[in-house]
Amino acid sequence: MKLQIVPARTGLQWVQLGLRTFKSQPLALAALFFLGMASMSLITAVPLIGPVIALALLPCISLTMMVAASEAAHGRKPTPALLLVAFRSGSQHTHAMLTLGGLYAAGFLLIIGASSIVDGGTFASVYIGQTPMSVELAEDPEFQSAMWMSMLLYLPLSLAFWHAPALIHWHGISPIKSLFFSLVACVRNFGAYLVFGICWAGVFIVSGMVLAMVTGILAAVIGPIAGGLMVATALMLAAMFFSSIVFTFRDCFSPPDEAPDTAVLPSSPPPSPPSTEL
Template sequence: MKLRIVPAYTGVKWVQLGVRAFWRQPLALAALFFMTMAAMSLATLVPLVGAPIALALLPAATLAMMVATAEAQQGRFPTPALLLVAFRTGQRRLRAMLALGGMYAVGFLGIMGLSALVDGGQFAQVYFGGAKLTPEVAESPAFQGAMWLSVLLYLPLSLLFWHAPGLVHWHGVPPVKALFFSLVACVRNFGAFMVFGLAWMGVFLAAGMVVALVTGLLSLAVGTAAGGLMVGAAMVLAAMFFSSVVFTFRDCFEPPEEYLQAAPAPATEDAPPPPAD
Protein backbone atom coordinates (compact mmCIF):
# COMPACT_ATOMS: atom_id res chain seq x y z
CA MET A 1 0.00 0.00 0.00
CA LYS A 2 1.45 3.37 -1.04
CA LEU A 3 0.07 6.84 -0.40
CA ARG A 4 -0.52 8.95 -3.51
CA ILE A 5 -0.47 12.73 -3.77
CA VAL A 6 -2.90 14.05 -6.40
CA PRO A 7 -3.32 17.52 -7.94
CA ALA A 8 -6.07 19.78 -6.60
CA TYR A 9 -8.13 19.51 -9.81
CA THR A 10 -8.57 15.79 -9.09
CA GLY A 11 -11.34 16.83 -6.70
CA VAL A 12 -13.52 17.77 -9.67
CA LYS A 13 -12.75 14.43 -11.34
CA TRP A 14 -13.89 12.60 -8.20
CA VAL A 15 -17.26 14.33 -8.42
CA GLN A 16 -17.57 13.57 -12.14
CA LEU A 17 -16.64 9.91 -11.67
CA GLY A 18 -19.08 9.53 -8.80
CA VAL A 19 -21.96 10.97 -10.81
CA ARG A 20 -21.12 8.85 -13.87
CA ALA A 21 -20.80 5.67 -11.82
CA PHE A 22 -24.13 6.36 -10.14
CA TRP A 23 -25.90 6.73 -13.48
CA ARG A 24 -24.50 3.40 -14.66
CA GLN A 25 -26.77 1.71 -12.11
CA PRO A 26 -29.00 4.50 -10.72
CA LEU A 27 -31.84 2.33 -9.43
CA ALA A 28 -29.56 -0.21 -7.77
CA LEU A 29 -27.29 2.37 -6.11
CA ALA A 30 -30.19 4.56 -5.00
CA ALA A 31 -31.96 1.51 -3.56
CA LEU A 32 -28.81 0.40 -1.72
CA PHE A 33 -28.34 3.86 -0.27
CA PHE A 34 -31.98 3.98 0.82
CA MET A 35 -31.69 0.55 2.46
CA THR A 36 -28.56 1.57 4.39
CA MET A 37 -30.30 4.71 5.64
CA ALA A 38 -33.42 2.70 6.50
CA ALA A 39 -31.35 0.18 8.46
CA MET A 40 -29.70 2.95 10.45
CA SER A 41 -33.07 4.60 11.08
CA LEU A 42 -34.53 1.31 12.32
CA ALA A 43 -31.55 0.87 14.62
CA THR A 44 -32.37 4.16 16.33
CA LEU A 45 -35.70 2.65 17.46
CA VAL A 46 -33.91 0.29 19.84
CA PRO A 47 -34.37 1.73 23.36
CA LEU A 48 -31.33 3.34 25.01
CA VAL A 49 -28.69 1.96 22.63
CA GLY A 50 -30.38 2.73 19.32
CA ALA A 51 -28.43 5.89 18.49
CA PRO A 52 -24.99 4.38 19.23
CA ILE A 53 -25.86 1.31 17.14
CA ALA A 54 -26.93 3.48 14.22
CA LEU A 55 -23.72 5.51 14.44
CA ALA A 56 -21.62 2.34 14.63
CA LEU A 57 -23.19 1.15 11.37
CA LEU A 58 -22.00 4.18 9.39
CA PRO A 59 -18.51 2.87 8.45
CA ALA A 60 -20.08 -0.39 7.23
CA ALA A 61 -22.72 1.56 5.28
CA THR A 62 -20.02 3.73 3.69
CA LEU A 63 -18.05 0.62 2.70
CA ALA A 64 -21.18 -0.93 1.17
CA MET A 65 -21.65 2.09 -1.08
CA MET A 66 -17.95 2.09 -2.00
CA VAL A 67 -18.04 -1.58 -3.02
CA ALA A 68 -21.35 -1.15 -4.84
CA THR A 69 -19.96 1.80 -6.83
CA ALA A 70 -16.84 -0.20 -7.68
CA GLU A 71 -19.10 -2.97 -8.99
CA ALA A 72 -21.10 -0.52 -11.09
CA GLN A 73 -17.91 1.09 -12.41
CA GLN A 74 -16.72 -2.30 -13.65
CA GLY A 75 -20.03 -3.01 -15.39
CA ARG A 76 -21.42 -5.39 -12.77
CA PHE A 77 -24.80 -5.14 -11.04
CA PRO A 78 -24.55 -4.19 -7.35
CA THR A 79 -26.87 -6.51 -5.43
CA PRO A 80 -28.47 -5.95 -1.99
CA ALA A 81 -26.08 -8.58 -0.61
CA LEU A 82 -23.38 -5.87 -0.68
CA LEU A 83 -25.07 -4.30 2.34
CA LEU A 84 -23.40 -7.03 4.41
CA VAL A 85 -20.02 -6.90 2.67
CA ALA A 86 -18.35 -5.47 5.79
CA PHE A 87 -19.41 -8.52 7.79
CA ARG A 88 -18.62 -11.26 5.26
CA THR A 89 -14.86 -10.98 4.70
CA GLY A 90 -13.49 -13.10 7.52
CA GLN A 91 -13.32 -12.85 11.29
CA ARG A 92 -10.30 -10.54 11.43
CA ARG A 93 -11.80 -7.92 9.16
CA LEU A 94 -15.18 -8.33 10.82
CA ARG A 95 -13.63 -7.48 14.18
CA ALA A 96 -11.80 -4.56 12.59
CA MET A 97 -15.01 -3.15 11.08
CA LEU A 98 -16.86 -3.57 14.38
CA ALA A 99 -14.01 -1.75 16.11
CA LEU A 100 -14.22 1.08 13.55
CA GLY A 101 -17.95 1.35 14.13
CA GLY A 102 -17.51 1.46 17.89
CA MET A 103 -14.81 4.13 17.68
CA TYR A 104 -16.92 6.24 15.34
CA ALA A 105 -19.92 6.03 17.68
CA VAL A 106 -17.79 6.98 20.68
CA GLY A 107 -16.20 9.87 18.78
CA PHE A 108 -19.51 11.25 17.54
CA LEU A 109 -21.22 10.93 20.91
CA GLY A 110 -18.19 12.62 22.47
CA ILE A 111 -18.69 15.58 20.13
CA MET A 112 -22.35 15.78 21.11
CA GLY A 113 -21.32 15.64 24.75
CA LEU A 114 -18.93 18.55 24.32
CA SER A 115 -21.61 20.55 22.51
CA ALA A 116 -23.89 19.98 25.50
CA LEU A 117 -21.45 21.96 27.63
CA VAL A 118 -22.29 25.00 25.51
CA ASP A 119 -26.11 24.83 25.36
CA GLY A 120 -27.09 22.23 27.93
CA GLY A 121 -27.69 19.52 25.32
CA GLN A 122 -30.28 21.34 23.23
CA PHE A 123 -28.44 20.89 19.93
CA ALA A 124 -27.86 17.19 20.65
CA GLN A 125 -31.55 16.67 21.43
CA VAL A 126 -32.59 18.36 18.19
CA TYR A 127 -30.02 16.39 16.19
CA PHE A 128 -31.16 13.02 17.52
CA GLY A 129 -34.84 13.90 17.11
CA GLY A 130 -35.61 14.24 20.80
CA ALA A 131 -36.62 17.90 20.54
CA LYS A 132 -38.24 20.10 17.94
CA LEU A 133 -36.26 22.82 16.18
CA THR A 134 -38.16 26.07 16.60
CA PRO A 135 -37.13 29.51 15.31
CA GLU A 136 -36.46 30.59 18.89
CA VAL A 137 -34.13 27.64 19.49
CA ALA A 138 -32.34 28.07 16.15
CA GLU A 139 -31.68 31.75 16.84
CA SER A 140 -30.34 31.10 20.34
CA PRO A 141 -26.63 32.05 20.65
CA ALA A 142 -26.01 28.98 22.82
CA PHE A 143 -27.60 26.66 20.25
CA GLN A 144 -25.62 28.21 17.41
CA GLY A 145 -22.42 27.99 19.43
CA ALA A 146 -23.02 24.29 20.10
CA MET A 147 -23.80 23.70 16.43
CA TRP A 148 -20.61 25.36 15.17
CA LEU A 149 -18.51 23.60 17.81
CA SER A 150 -19.94 20.28 16.61
CA VAL A 151 -19.15 21.13 12.99
CA LEU A 152 -15.60 22.13 13.90
CA LEU A 153 -14.99 18.96 15.91
CA TYR A 154 -16.64 16.71 13.33
CA LEU A 155 -14.17 17.69 10.60
CA PRO A 156 -11.18 15.79 12.07
CA LEU A 157 -13.46 12.86 12.94
CA SER A 158 -14.61 12.74 9.33
CA LEU A 159 -11.03 12.79 8.04
CA LEU A 160 -10.07 9.95 10.37
CA PHE A 161 -12.86 7.73 9.08
CA TRP A 162 -12.94 8.85 5.43
CA HIS A 163 -10.64 6.13 4.08
CA ALA A 164 -10.62 3.82 7.10
CA PRO A 165 -13.37 1.39 5.93
CA GLY A 166 -11.66 0.95 2.56
CA LEU A 167 -8.25 0.43 4.16
CA VAL A 168 -9.64 -2.25 6.46
CA HIS A 169 -11.58 -3.99 3.69
CA TRP A 170 -9.20 -3.85 0.72
CA HIS A 171 -5.81 -3.65 2.43
CA GLY A 172 -6.46 -5.43 5.73
CA VAL A 173 -5.06 -2.51 7.75
CA PRO A 174 -5.80 -2.65 11.53
CA PRO A 175 -8.40 -0.10 12.70
CA VAL A 176 -6.12 2.35 14.53
CA LYS A 177 -3.59 2.38 11.69
CA ALA A 178 -6.43 2.79 9.19
CA LEU A 179 -7.57 5.92 11.02
CA PHE A 180 -4.02 7.31 11.01
CA PHE A 181 -3.42 6.59 7.32
CA SER A 182 -6.83 8.06 6.44
CA LEU A 183 -6.03 11.30 8.23
CA VAL A 184 -2.57 11.53 6.62
CA ALA A 185 -4.01 10.91 3.13
CA CYS A 186 -6.67 13.60 3.58
CA VAL A 187 -4.19 16.14 4.93
CA ARG A 188 -1.58 15.42 2.24
CA ASN A 189 -4.26 15.78 -0.43
CA PHE A 190 -5.93 18.76 1.22
CA GLY A 191 -6.17 20.73 -2.05
CA ALA A 192 -7.99 17.94 -3.87
CA PHE A 193 -10.41 17.41 -0.98
CA MET A 194 -11.07 21.14 -0.74
CA VAL A 195 -11.94 21.25 -4.45
CA PHE A 196 -14.00 18.08 -4.00
CA GLY A 197 -16.04 19.68 -1.23
CA LEU A 198 -16.54 22.94 -3.12
CA ALA A 199 -17.55 21.07 -6.29
CA TRP A 200 -20.15 19.05 -4.41
CA MET A 201 -21.40 22.22 -2.74
CA GLY A 202 -21.92 23.71 -6.19
CA VAL A 203 -23.75 20.59 -7.37
CA PHE A 204 -26.05 20.63 -4.35
CA LEU A 205 -26.77 24.35 -4.71
CA ALA A 206 -27.51 24.07 -8.43
CA ALA A 207 -29.69 21.00 -7.95
CA GLY A 208 -31.45 22.70 -5.04
CA MET A 209 -32.37 25.70 -7.17
CA VAL A 210 -33.70 23.47 -9.95
CA VAL A 211 -35.71 21.34 -7.52
CA ALA A 212 -37.06 24.42 -5.76
CA LEU A 213 -38.22 25.83 -9.08
CA VAL A 214 -39.87 22.56 -10.14
CA THR A 215 -41.51 21.97 -6.76
CA GLY A 216 -42.77 25.53 -6.74
CA LEU A 217 -44.50 24.92 -10.05
CA LEU A 218 -45.79 21.52 -8.94
CA SER A 219 -47.17 22.85 -5.66
CA LEU A 220 -49.48 25.10 -7.64
CA ALA A 221 -50.84 22.10 -9.52
CA VAL A 222 -50.66 18.98 -7.34
CA GLY A 223 -49.63 20.21 -3.88
CA THR A 224 -48.22 17.31 -1.86
CA ALA A 225 -46.22 15.82 -4.75
CA ALA A 226 -43.74 18.69 -4.40
CA GLY A 227 -42.56 17.53 -0.99
CA GLY A 228 -41.98 14.01 -2.25
CA LEU A 229 -39.92 15.34 -5.14
CA MET A 230 -37.67 17.30 -2.79
CA VAL A 231 -37.07 14.25 -0.57
CA GLY A 232 -36.38 12.04 -3.59
CA ALA A 233 -33.96 14.54 -5.10
CA ALA A 234 -32.11 14.85 -1.80
CA MET A 235 -31.77 11.06 -1.56
CA VAL A 236 -30.42 10.80 -5.12
CA LEU A 237 -27.88 13.58 -4.53
CA ALA A 238 -26.75 11.95 -1.29
CA ALA A 239 -26.39 8.60 -3.07
CA MET A 240 -24.28 10.22 -5.79
CA PHE A 241 -22.08 11.85 -3.15
CA PHE A 242 -21.43 8.51 -1.45
CA SER A 243 -20.77 6.98 -4.87
CA SER A 244 -17.89 9.40 -5.34
CA VAL A 245 -16.15 8.42 -2.08
CA VAL A 246 -14.63 5.26 -3.55
CA PHE A 247 -12.75 7.29 -6.17
CA THR A 248 -11.11 9.42 -3.50
CA PHE A 249 -9.89 6.21 -1.90
CA ARG A 250 -8.70 4.71 -5.18
CA ASP A 251 -6.63 7.77 -6.04
CA CYS A 252 -5.13 8.31 -2.58
CA PHE A 253 -3.86 4.75 -2.17
CA GLU A 254 -2.32 2.28 -4.57
CA PRO A 255 -5.18 -0.15 -5.21
CA PRO A 256 -5.09 -3.96 -5.19
CA GLU A 257 -5.02 -5.69 -8.58
CA GLU A 258 -8.71 -6.49 -8.65
CA TYR A 259 -9.84 -3.06 -7.51
CA LEU A 260 -11.36 -0.64 -10.02
CA GLN A 261 -8.99 -1.49 -12.84
CA ALA A 262 -11.55 -0.19 -15.32
CA ALA A 263 -11.17 3.37 -14.06
CA PRO A 264 -8.42 5.59 -15.49
CA ALA A 265 -5.50 6.25 -13.19
CA PRO A 266 -4.94 9.90 -12.23
CA ALA A 267 -1.74 11.85 -12.61
CA THR A 268 -0.11 11.45 -9.21
CA GLU A 269 3.08 12.04 -7.36
CA ASP A 270 3.83 9.07 -5.12
CA ALA A 271 4.52 9.84 -1.51
CA PRO A 272 6.78 7.74 0.74
CA PRO A 273 4.96 4.56 1.80
CA PRO A 274 3.42 4.52 5.29
CA PRO A 275 5.00 2.34 7.99
CA ALA A 276 4.64 -1.38 7.35
CA ASP A 277 1.81 -3.19 9.09
Protein backbone atom coordinates in the same frame (compact mmCIF):
# COMPACT_ATOMS: atom_id res chain seq x y z
CA MET B 1 1.04 0.59 0.57
CA LYS B 2 1.90 4.10 -0.60
CA LEU B 3 0.09 7.38 -0.17
CA GLN B 4 -0.51 9.11 -3.50
CA ILE B 5 -0.26 12.91 -3.61
CA VAL B 6 -2.70 14.21 -6.21
CA PRO B 7 -3.25 17.71 -7.65
CA ALA B 8 -6.21 19.79 -6.55
CA ARG B 9 -8.00 19.36 -9.90
CA THR B 10 -8.38 15.65 -9.11
CA GLY B 11 -11.21 16.62 -6.77
CA LEU B 12 -13.33 17.61 -9.78
CA GLN B 13 -12.54 14.29 -11.45
CA TRP B 14 -13.77 12.43 -8.37
CA VAL B 15 -17.10 14.23 -8.59
CA GLN B 16 -17.39 13.51 -12.33
CA LEU B 17 -16.55 9.86 -11.83
CA GLY B 18 -19.10 9.56 -9.04
CA LEU B 19 -21.83 11.08 -11.19
CA ARG B 20 -20.88 8.95 -14.18
CA THR B 21 -20.80 5.77 -12.10
CA PHE B 22 -24.18 6.54 -10.54
CA LYS B 23 -25.61 7.20 -14.00
CA SER B 24 -24.47 3.74 -15.13
CA GLN B 25 -26.43 1.97 -12.34
CA PRO B 26 -28.81 4.54 -10.82
CA LEU B 27 -31.50 2.17 -9.57
CA ALA B 28 -29.10 -0.34 -8.02
CA LEU B 29 -26.94 2.28 -6.28
CA ALA B 30 -29.92 4.33 -5.09
CA ALA B 31 -31.69 1.21 -3.81
CA LEU B 32 -28.61 0.15 -1.83
CA PHE B 33 -28.31 3.58 -0.25
CA PHE B 34 -32.01 3.73 0.57
CA LEU B 35 -31.90 0.24 2.09
CA GLY B 36 -28.91 1.21 4.18
CA MET B 37 -30.57 4.37 5.46
CA ALA B 38 -33.84 2.54 6.10
CA SER B 39 -32.01 -0.14 8.08
CA MET B 40 -30.33 2.50 10.22
CA SER B 41 -33.67 4.23 10.80
CA LEU B 42 -35.25 0.98 11.97
CA ILE B 43 -32.34 0.28 14.30
CA THR B 44 -32.55 3.81 15.69
CA ALA B 45 -36.10 3.03 16.82
CA VAL B 46 -34.77 0.46 19.31
CA PRO B 47 -34.92 2.07 22.77
CA LEU B 48 -31.68 3.25 24.40
CA ILE B 49 -29.09 1.39 22.33
CA GLY B 50 -30.66 1.80 18.89
CA PRO B 51 -29.12 5.20 18.03
CA VAL B 52 -25.67 4.04 19.17
CA ILE B 53 -25.85 0.87 17.06
CA ALA B 54 -26.98 2.92 14.06
CA LEU B 55 -23.97 5.23 14.45
CA ALA B 56 -21.64 2.22 14.68
CA LEU B 57 -23.03 0.86 11.40
CA LEU B 58 -22.36 4.04 9.43
CA PRO B 59 -18.81 2.97 8.37
CA CYS B 60 -20.33 -0.29 7.10
CA ILE B 61 -22.85 1.64 4.97
CA SER B 62 -20.01 3.76 3.62
CA LEU B 63 -18.08 0.61 2.69
CA THR B 64 -21.19 -0.84 1.02
CA MET B 65 -21.47 2.19 -1.25
CA MET B 66 -17.75 2.12 -2.07
CA VAL B 67 -17.84 -1.55 -3.06
CA ALA B 68 -21.09 -1.01 -4.97
CA ALA B 69 -19.62 1.94 -6.89
CA SER B 70 -16.54 -0.13 -7.69
CA GLU B 71 -18.77 -2.89 -9.04
CA ALA B 72 -20.75 -0.40 -11.14
CA ALA B 73 -17.54 1.14 -12.50
CA HIS B 74 -16.50 -2.32 -13.68
CA GLY B 75 -19.80 -2.71 -15.52
CA ARG B 76 -21.29 -5.08 -12.94
CA LYS B 77 -24.65 -4.55 -11.27
CA PRO B 78 -24.47 -4.06 -7.48
CA THR B 79 -26.79 -6.38 -5.55
CA PRO B 80 -28.53 -5.97 -2.17
CA ALA B 81 -26.15 -8.62 -0.79
CA LEU B 82 -23.50 -5.88 -0.64
CA LEU B 83 -25.26 -4.48 2.41
CA LEU B 84 -23.49 -7.25 4.35
CA VAL B 85 -20.12 -6.90 2.62
CA ALA B 86 -18.54 -5.65 5.85
CA PHE B 87 -19.36 -8.94 7.56
CA ARG B 88 -18.65 -11.47 4.79
CA SER B 89 -14.85 -11.58 4.72
CA GLY B 90 -14.07 -13.62 7.81
CA SER B 91 -14.20 -13.11 11.54
CA GLN B 92 -11.06 -10.94 11.67
CA HIS B 93 -12.45 -8.56 9.06
CA THR B 94 -15.83 -8.44 10.81
CA HIS B 95 -14.19 -7.72 14.17
CA ALA B 96 -12.14 -4.91 12.62
CA MET B 97 -15.23 -3.30 11.06
CA LEU B 98 -17.21 -3.60 14.30
CA THR B 99 -14.30 -2.03 16.20
CA LEU B 100 -14.17 0.79 13.67
CA GLY B 101 -17.91 1.33 14.05
CA GLY B 102 -17.61 1.40 17.83
CA LEU B 103 -14.84 3.99 17.61
CA TYR B 104 -16.96 6.14 15.29
CA ALA B 105 -19.99 5.98 17.59
CA ALA B 106 -17.83 6.83 20.62
CA GLY B 107 -16.21 9.78 18.84
CA PHE B 108 -19.53 11.12 17.62
CA LEU B 109 -21.14 10.83 21.05
CA LEU B 110 -18.17 12.63 22.62
CA ILE B 111 -18.67 15.51 20.18
CA ILE B 112 -22.38 15.71 20.96
CA GLY B 113 -21.58 15.54 24.65
CA ALA B 114 -19.04 18.35 24.32
CA SER B 115 -21.68 20.55 22.67
CA SER B 116 -23.85 20.13 25.76
CA ILE B 117 -21.27 22.05 27.78
CA VAL B 118 -21.99 25.10 25.63
CA ASP B 119 -25.80 25.13 25.49
CA GLY B 120 -26.89 22.66 28.14
CA GLY B 121 -27.72 19.91 25.67
CA THR B 122 -30.19 21.77 23.44
CA PHE B 123 -28.29 21.13 20.21
CA ALA B 124 -27.83 17.47 21.13
CA SER B 125 -31.55 17.14 21.85
CA VAL B 126 -32.46 18.69 18.49
CA TYR B 127 -29.93 16.56 16.64
CA ILE B 128 -31.28 13.27 17.98
CA GLY B 129 -34.87 14.37 17.36
CA GLN B 130 -36.07 14.80 20.93
CA THR B 131 -36.62 18.55 20.53
CA PRO B 132 -38.21 20.10 17.42
CA MET B 133 -36.24 22.76 15.59
CA SER B 134 -37.64 26.29 15.77
CA VAL B 135 -36.72 29.79 14.66
CA GLU B 136 -36.10 30.79 18.27
CA LEU B 137 -33.62 27.96 18.74
CA ALA B 138 -31.84 28.69 15.47
CA GLU B 139 -31.34 32.30 16.54
CA ASP B 140 -30.15 31.43 20.04
CA PRO B 141 -26.42 32.34 20.39
CA GLU B 142 -25.65 29.38 22.65
CA PHE B 143 -27.33 26.97 20.22
CA GLN B 144 -25.33 28.44 17.33
CA SER B 145 -22.10 28.17 19.30
CA ALA B 146 -22.81 24.52 20.11
CA MET B 147 -23.62 23.79 16.47
CA TRP B 148 -20.44 25.39 15.12
CA MET B 149 -18.30 23.74 17.78
CA SER B 150 -19.79 20.35 16.85
CA MET B 151 -19.08 20.96 13.16
CA LEU B 152 -15.50 21.97 13.94
CA LEU B 153 -14.91 18.89 16.08
CA TYR B 154 -16.60 16.59 13.57
CA LEU B 155 -14.24 17.57 10.74
CA PRO B 156 -11.17 15.64 12.01
CA LEU B 157 -13.43 12.71 12.96
CA SER B 158 -14.85 12.63 9.44
CA LEU B 159 -11.39 12.78 7.84
CA ALA B 160 -10.09 9.98 10.05
CA PHE B 161 -12.97 7.71 9.04
CA TRP B 162 -13.08 8.77 5.38
CA HIS B 163 -10.83 6.00 4.05
CA ALA B 164 -10.78 3.76 7.13
CA PRO B 165 -13.46 1.24 6.01
CA ALA B 166 -11.80 0.83 2.60
CA LEU B 167 -8.34 0.45 4.12
CA ILE B 168 -9.63 -2.35 6.33
CA HIS B 169 -11.56 -4.01 3.50
CA TRP B 170 -9.02 -3.82 0.66
CA HIS B 171 -5.70 -3.51 2.49
CA GLY B 172 -6.39 -5.49 5.68
CA ILE B 173 -5.12 -2.72 7.95
CA SER B 174 -6.05 -2.58 11.63
CA PRO B 175 -8.72 -0.07 12.70
CA ILE B 176 -6.33 2.27 14.53
CA LYS B 177 -3.82 2.35 11.67
CA SER B 178 -6.60 2.85 9.14
CA LEU B 179 -7.76 5.95 11.03
CA PHE B 180 -4.24 7.37 11.06
CA PHE B 181 -3.57 6.68 7.38
CA SER B 182 -6.96 8.09 6.40
CA LEU B 183 -6.32 11.33 8.28
CA VAL B 184 -2.85 11.67 6.77
CA ALA B 185 -4.19 11.07 3.25
CA CYS B 186 -6.87 13.74 3.65
CA VAL B 187 -4.44 16.28 5.08
CA ARG B 188 -1.74 15.66 2.45
CA ASN B 189 -4.31 15.93 -0.34
CA PHE B 190 -6.18 18.85 1.19
CA GLY B 191 -6.43 20.74 -2.11
CA ALA B 192 -8.14 17.87 -3.91
CA TYR B 193 -10.59 17.33 -1.05
CA LEU B 194 -11.34 21.04 -0.89
CA VAL B 195 -12.21 21.07 -4.60
CA PHE B 196 -14.20 17.85 -4.11
CA GLY B 197 -16.22 19.41 -1.31
CA ILE B 198 -16.81 22.69 -3.14
CA CYS B 199 -17.97 20.87 -6.28
CA TRP B 200 -20.40 18.68 -4.37
CA ALA B 201 -21.70 21.71 -2.47
CA GLY B 202 -22.33 23.33 -5.85
CA VAL B 203 -24.18 20.25 -7.09
CA PHE B 204 -26.41 20.23 -4.00
CA ILE B 205 -27.11 23.97 -4.16
CA VAL B 206 -27.92 24.01 -7.87
CA SER B 207 -30.10 20.91 -7.54
CA GLY B 208 -31.96 22.48 -4.62
CA MET B 209 -32.56 25.70 -6.56
CA VAL B 210 -33.86 23.80 -9.59
CA LEU B 211 -36.12 21.64 -7.44
CA ALA B 212 -37.47 24.69 -5.59
CA MET B 213 -38.20 26.38 -8.92
CA VAL B 214 -39.98 23.32 -10.32
CA THR B 215 -42.07 22.75 -7.20
CA GLY B 216 -42.94 26.45 -7.12
CA ILE B 217 -44.12 26.46 -10.75
CA LEU B 218 -46.03 23.18 -10.42
CA ALA B 219 -47.26 23.76 -6.86
CA ALA B 220 -50.91 23.37 -7.84
CA VAL B 221 -50.21 19.99 -9.44
CA ILE B 222 -47.60 18.42 -7.16
CA GLY B 223 -48.38 20.36 -3.98
CA PRO B 224 -49.37 17.31 -1.92
CA ILE B 225 -46.19 15.42 -2.87
CA ALA B 226 -43.72 18.32 -2.96
CA GLY B 227 -42.26 17.41 0.43
CA GLY B 228 -41.75 13.79 -0.52
CA LEU B 229 -40.15 14.83 -3.80
CA MET B 230 -37.65 17.04 -1.99
CA VAL B 231 -36.73 14.25 0.45
CA ALA B 232 -36.33 11.74 -2.38
CA THR B 233 -34.11 14.18 -4.31
CA ALA B 234 -31.93 14.77 -1.24
CA LEU B 235 -31.50 11.02 -0.74
CA MET B 236 -30.69 10.56 -4.41
CA LEU B 237 -28.01 13.27 -4.25
CA ALA B 238 -26.59 11.67 -1.11
CA ALA B 239 -26.39 8.33 -2.94
CA MET B 240 -24.50 10.05 -5.77
CA PHE B 241 -22.11 11.58 -3.26
CA PHE B 242 -21.38 8.25 -1.58
CA SER B 243 -20.84 6.70 -5.02
CA SER B 244 -17.89 9.04 -5.55
CA ILE B 245 -16.01 8.24 -2.34
CA VAL B 246 -14.35 5.10 -3.73
CA PHE B 247 -12.51 7.21 -6.31
CA THR B 248 -10.97 9.36 -3.58
CA PHE B 249 -9.65 6.16 -2.03
CA ARG B 250 -8.47 4.70 -5.34
CA ASP B 251 -6.39 7.78 -6.18
CA CYS B 252 -4.96 8.40 -2.70
CA PHE B 253 -3.51 4.93 -2.13
CA SER B 254 -1.44 2.85 -4.50
CA PRO B 255 -3.76 -0.05 -5.39
CA PRO B 256 -2.61 -3.60 -4.65
CA ASP B 257 -3.88 -6.42 -6.85
CA GLU B 258 -7.07 -6.74 -4.82
CA ALA B 259 -7.90 -3.02 -4.66
CA PRO B 260 -10.72 -1.57 -6.75
CA ASP B 261 -9.29 -0.88 -10.21
CA THR B 262 -12.04 1.50 -11.20
CA ALA B 263 -12.17 3.32 -14.51
CA VAL B 264 -10.78 6.81 -15.01
CA LEU B 265 -12.20 9.62 -17.06
CA PRO B 266 -11.39 8.93 -20.72
CA SER B 267 -11.01 12.62 -21.45
CA SER B 268 -8.73 13.26 -18.49
CA PRO B 269 -6.09 10.55 -17.90
CA PRO B 270 -4.78 10.42 -14.34
CA PRO B 271 -1.49 12.19 -13.66
CA SER B 272 1.57 10.44 -12.29
CA PRO B 273 1.55 11.84 -8.76
CA PRO B 274 4.39 11.59 -6.29
CA SER B 275 3.93 9.03 -3.57
CA THR B 276 4.88 8.69 0.06
CA GLU B 277 5.61 5.37 1.71
CA LEU B 278 3.32 4.69 4.68
